[in-house]
Amino acid sequence: MKNRLRLHPAVFAVLFSFLLAFPLLGQYREYYITGKVTDTQKIPLEGVEITLRDAGSSRSFTLKTKKDGEFKFAGLPRGDYQVVLKKDGYAVKLDQWKLLEAKAKMEKVEIPPITMISEEVVQEVQRLKETEAGVKAASEKIRQGDFDGALAGLKGILEKNPQDSNALYLTGVAYLRKDMPAEASGAFLRVIELSPKFAAAFYQLGVCYERQNQPEKALVEYEKAIELEPGNPDVFYNSGLLLFGLTRIDEALAHFEKALALRPDDPAYLEMAGRCYINRAEFSKAIAYLEKAKVGTTDPDRVKFLDELIVTLKAQIKK
Numbered sequence: 001m002k003n004r005l006r007l008h009p010a011v012f013a014v015l016f017s018f019l020l021a022f023p024l025l026g027q028y029r030e031y032y033i034t035g036k037v038t039d040t041q042k043i044p045l046e047g048v049e050i051t052l053r054d055a056g057s058s059r060s061f062t063l064k065t066k067k068d069g070e071f072k073f074a075g076l077p078r079g080d081y082q083v084v085l086k087k088d089g090y091a092v093k094l095d096q097w098k099l100l101e102a103k104a105k106m107e108k109v110e111i112p113p114i115t116m117i118s119e120e121v122v123q124e125v126q127r128l129k130e131t132e133a134g135v136k137a138a139s140e141k142i143r144q145g146d147f148d149g150a151l152a153g154l155k156g157i158l159e160k161n162p163q164d165s166n167a168l169y170l171t172g173v174a175y176l177r178k179d180m181p182a183e184a185s186g187a188f189l190r191v192i193e194l195s196p197k198f199a200a201a202f203y204q205l206g207v208c209y210e211r212q213n214q215p216e217k218a219l220v221e222y223e224k225a226i227e228l229e230p231g232n233p234d235v236f237y238n239s240g241l242l243l244f245g246l247t248r249i250d251e252a253l254a255h256f257e258k259a260l261a262l263r264p265d266d267p268a269y270l271e272m273a274g275r276c277y278i279n280r281a282e283f284s285k286a287i288a289y290l291e292k293a294k295v296g297t298t299d300p301d302r303v304k305f306l307d308e309l310i311v312t313l314k315a316q317i318k319k
Contacts, residue, residue: 030103033073035111037065037085044069045116048087052097054079078102090116131157135166138174147174165195172204181211199228203235215242233262237269244272249279267296271306283313 037048048065056079065071076099083095093116099109134157141150151174157167172187185208191201206221222239225232240255253276259269274289287310294306 030078030106031073031076031099032106032108033071033076033097033099033111034108035071035114036069037071037114037116038069039090040115040117040121045087045090048085048090048116051084051086052076052081053084054081056080075106085114085116087116089120090118091122093117127160131161131164131167135164135170138167138170142170142174142177145177147178150174163194165191165198168194169198169201169204172201172208176204176208176211179211181208184208185212197228199225199232202228203232203238206235206238210238210242215246218242231262233259233266233269236262237266237272240272244276249276252276253280265292265296267293270296278313283317287313 037045037050039045044065044067046065046067046069048069048071049062050065050071051060051062052073053060054077059077059079061073061076063071063073078099078101080100081097083097085093085095093114095114097111134153138150138153138157141147141153151171154167154171154174157164158171161167168187168191172184172191175181175184175187185205188201188205188208191198192205195201202221202225206218206225209215209218209221219239219242222235222242225235226239229235236255236259240252240259243249243252243255253273256269256273256276260266260273263269270289270293274286274293277283277286277289290306290310290313294303294310297303297306
């Protein structure tokens with residue numbers, strides 16, 4: 001005689017309600033997650049602790065990456081996961097994986113490569129941000145005429161990074177504005193050493209030599225600036241002034257005309273081109289340039305000077 005197990009109806013009801021609390025147990029582990037963690041140089045990171053926490057429940061899962069930086073979560077239930085990646089020497093990385101769809105069978109999902117940033121890189125980025133802010137503040141102080149304040153701020157930047165080209169350049173500018181060309185020259189020379197294609201540094205160095213009555217040295221630096229930045233009319237103009245002062249009139253005129261090709265209505269450029277033509281005894285051309293210069297000149301004394309010069313030239317032509 002068979003002995004059959006019979007359940008009391010109340011026991012059956014309890015068992016049935018228990019089963020309902022965990023529906024579709026076959027679908028509980030629905031995702032097979034794979035991925036890889038590297039540093040900013042794409043080098044795999046071993047031993048990264050990855051913790052998943054489902055936002056809708058108390059479930060959490062933790063593992064560490066292998067030597068090749070790879071990780072696998074096999075049989076992961078669906079959920080909205082907050083992801084935390086930790087490794088000594090690296091900034092904590094946060095992510096979110098939304099694995100919300102119910103799956104009839106386990107689905108493989110490959111997570112895009114995850115990059116962790118070393119604390120050293122984070123500190124460098126922070127330092128660069130602080131330097132950028134300091135350089136910007138110094139630039140504003142120079143604009144406002146607070147050259148000593150700018151130099152004090154730039155000194156702090158350069159103590160941390162003596163090779164910061166921008167801070168060195170502004171240091172040179174501040175010294176030059178303080179009429180200290182020797183000190184400014186040292187800063188600009190350092191900039192050029194660090195950044196050989198920094199055209200503005202060559203230009204400012206030329207100004208320094210000009211202020212120190214070294215026109216030939218200034219011309220060398222201006223020519224280097226022109227090679228690097230041929231679209232800067234001020235360099236042509238400054239070179240032209242030096243050449244004019246050295247009575248190298250034809251060379252000066254060539255520079256003034258190049259400046260005018262870039263800025264045709266500049267009264268200073270026009271006047272100097274006119275004065276070159278005076279030296280060449282080409283008075284009609286000189287008058288034409290001086291008339292144009294007078295149109296753009298706002299200083300009454302300068303206008304008066306140009307008027308008198310034009311009158312003198314016209315009288316010279318009549319002789």
